[in-house]
Amino acid sequence: MNRIRLGVNIDHVATLREARKTTEPDPVTAAMMAEMGGADQITFHLREDRRHIQNRDARLITEMAQTMVNLEMAATVEMQEIALALHPDSVTLVPEKREEVTTEGGLDLLRGTEKYAEVVKALKDGGIKVAAFVGPDQAQIKEASKLGFNAVEIHTGEYANATRAEFDRALKAVRDAAQSGRKHGLAVHAGHGLTYHNVREMVAIHDIEELNIGHSIISRAVFVGLEQAVREMVELLKR
Numbered sequence: 001m002n003r004i005r006l007g008v009n010i011d012h013v014a015t016l017r018e019a020r021k022t023t024e025p026d027p028v029t030a031a032m033m034a035e036m037g038g039a040d041q042i043t044f045h046l047r048e049d050r051r052h053i054q055n056r057d058a059r060l061i062t063e064m065a066q067t068m069v070n071l072e073m074a075a076t077v078e079m080q081e082i083a084l085a086l087h088p089d090s091v092t093l094v095p096e097k098r099e100e101v102t103t104e105g106g107l108d109l110l111r112g113t114e115k116y117a118e119v120v121k122a123l124k125d126g127g128i129k130v131a132a133f134v135g136p137d138q139a140q141i142k143e144a145s146k147l148g149f150n151a152v153e154i155h156t157g158e159y160a161n162a163t164r165a166e167f168d169r170a171l172k173a174v175r176d177a178a179q180s181g182r183k184h185g186l187a188v189h190a191g192h193g194l195t196y197h198n199v200r201e202m203v204a205i206h207d208i209e210e211l212n213i214g215h216s217i218i219s220r221a222v223f224v225g226l227e228q229a230v231r232e233m234v235e236l237l238k239r
C-alpha cells in the first residue's frame, strides 16, 4: 500500500451528543462521512461507563460501515460478549480507568496475563483480529506476541506530548517499538495524540501500517467539515 491505513476515531462526536443527552451530532453519520472522506476504518471505544459511544451506535456503525470497523474495549466478559455479537473486523484491547479523560497509557500485559490470553483466544476463535494497545515498550510487545495478539497499537501519547528536548527520544522509542513488533510477527498500528502537525514522523516509520486518529480530525471538522478533515489527513498519510 502506498499510504498508511487511517482509522478515524469518532468517539468525540458522541461526546458532544452526550454533553446534552440528545440525538445530535450522530456518530453514525460521522462514520459515514469519514468513509466519504477516505477513511479506511472506523474506530470507536465502547467504554464500560458508556460516557460517549452507546450500544446503539456500536451496533449501527458495525452494520453500516463499508470499510473496516475497529472496536476499542476493555478486556472484560461483558465487552467480550458484545464484541462477539457485533463482530467488528478488529478489536483493540485498551486499559480503562473511570476517572481518566482519555485512554492515558497502554495495557500492562505482564499482569493479568491469563485474562488477556482468554479474551484474545475467544475473539480470534470468533474470527476477529485482536490488537493490544501498549506503550512503546519492548517487554510489552514481546508479551503481546506470546499472548497470541495479531497486532499491537503503539501508544503515541508520549511522542505527541514531548517537549523539544524529549522529542528525539520519544520518536526513537516509537520507531524501535514498531520494529520490534514487526520482528515478533505482529501487525503494527499506532495512535493517540496524533495531529496534522506531528503525523509526518509516524508516516516515515515503515513498520507502522495503521494509525487511529480522533481528536485532531474531529476538531478540524468543526471548521471544515468531517469529510474534508479526513481527506486532508489521508493526504498526509501518503508514502
Ligand code: PXP
Residues within 6 Å of the ligand: 009, 011, 045, 072, 092, 094, 102, 103, 133, 153, 190, 191, 192, 193, 194, 212, 213, 214, 215, 216
Ligand atoms: N487509539 C486508541 C487505542 C485510543 O484509545 C485513542 C483515544 O480514544 C486513539 C487511538 C485516538 O486518540 P486521539 O483522539 O488522541 O487521536
